[in-house]
Amino acid sequence: MAEEIRAEMVANVMSVSVTAGDRVGDGDALVLLESMKMEIPVLSEVSGTVAQVGVQAGDVVQEGDLIATVE
Helix, strand or coil: CCEEEECCCCEEEEEECCCCCCEECCCCEEEEEEECCEEEEEECCCCEEEEEECCCCCCEECCCCEEEEEC
């Protein structure tokens, strides 16, 4: 079953650490967001393979936007 990781707030995407096909563990950083001059890592909530990355560096995400899908 796929796990969708979504943005919890409006933020700028500073960097993306994974691509589709990468193996990740529970707690691994997927992306680094910036909001109100704070850097916020978005972590995988499950172990598995990244099926989809929905953002790229320079994007602005809104609350609820898809960051990545991990299967």
